[in-house]
Amino acid sequence: MKITHIILFAAFGLLTTVDLTAQGIYKGASLSIPASHLQISDQMTTNLIFPFAIKSVDRGNRNILVQKANAVENILQVKAENSELQNSNLTVITEDGSFYSFAVQYKEVPQKLNLKIQQAGISDLADFGKRIQAESELEETARKVATKNRSMPALRQRRFLTGIALTGIYIEKDLLYFQLRLENQTNIPYDIEQFRLFILDNKESKRSASQELEQSPLLIYGNAERISAQSNQTLVVVLPKFTIPDQKHLKIKMMEESGGRHLKIKVKNRHLMNAMKVD
Incomplete structure (x- = not known):
């Protein structure tokens, strides 16, 4: 499915609303x-x-x-x-x-x-049980995760002297923290156009959007807009806890604005099962 950066709203349809009846x-x-x-x-x-x-x-x-x-x-x-x-x-x-x-x-x-x-x-309102933590608490935990050493064999992709690597998965209070290392060994800054996480069938169709289930981060700690030239940096992505069904995987995808250095890695359910507690 092709996405445009500007959505043209039809004047007669913009204010249409959908009414829902409560459930309890x-x-x-x-x-x-x-x-x-x-x-x-x-x-x-x-x-x-x-x-x-x-x-x-x-x-x-x-x-x-x-x-x-x-x-x-x-x-x-x-x-x-x-x-x-x-x-x-x-x-x-x-x-x-x-x-x-x-x-x-x-x-x-x-x-x-x-x-x-x-x-x-x-x-x-759906009953999610525990309420999501305050953003300040999320940031503090994400900061701790960002400073930790690698806790797993890295899942990585490198292209054109740039790279993305998943180096740790942590869990605390029903939230998953993904530790990601970004690198740019060139003299050309890498501007990030898209940073997405979604669950996808292992066997992808040509129109892969048909298989996607977007995972929306509660917080991204770090610079998710640019990787400066000749630099490395850490991102911590916070998501509500989840597991991955059979025959599926989590794809982490990063796309360069006005460029071709697109990067992606696959995360399987067995990697999530090894999530560590945040000390």
Whole structure:
């Protein structure tokens, strides 16, 4: 799925909202949430604009293509793999704990391409158990991780005298901390256009977006914008804890702005199982 840096909003569709009904469990009784209707096409991109950053996305059918727009955390772009898509569903949870459910239907020309999603009410909040730590606490833990020595055989890729390496995975309070080393042994600074993490099938299709499940960092500690010439630096990426299903892997991908020194590494579930505690 091709992403553009500028999303053109149709004037008649920009203010469209999706209303959701609350779900909860009260003394053994449950209330269902009727899904909002969503039309998608294989020739046109539907944009869902949420009030908060997207925390997780689940597709009922792998032929639904999803990914976040470049440089933003709250816009989800959706397409169909092909015109054979059967009726399915899409679930989105945002970082404030809000839950959104969509009944997805193929439509060659969707009636609305840009949907501004209405903020969920207090009773729509999903129960994640423990609340996310304060950002200052995350930064302090990330700082500790950044100063640690390598704790695992590095997973790395080097190209054109630049490189990225995963050198440690740590866990604390249901959060995973990924320690990454970035290097640039050239005299040309490396400006980072994209830094993404997503779970992907081991066997990637030509339209790999159909298999992607974006992982949205709670915090990136360090300079995620540039690697200066002749330098090395450390990034610590903080994510809610997760494991990787069979036949899938976590891909960490870094792309250079106006350049070709793109880098990526694969992380398997066995690497996550060796996550160390932060002392």
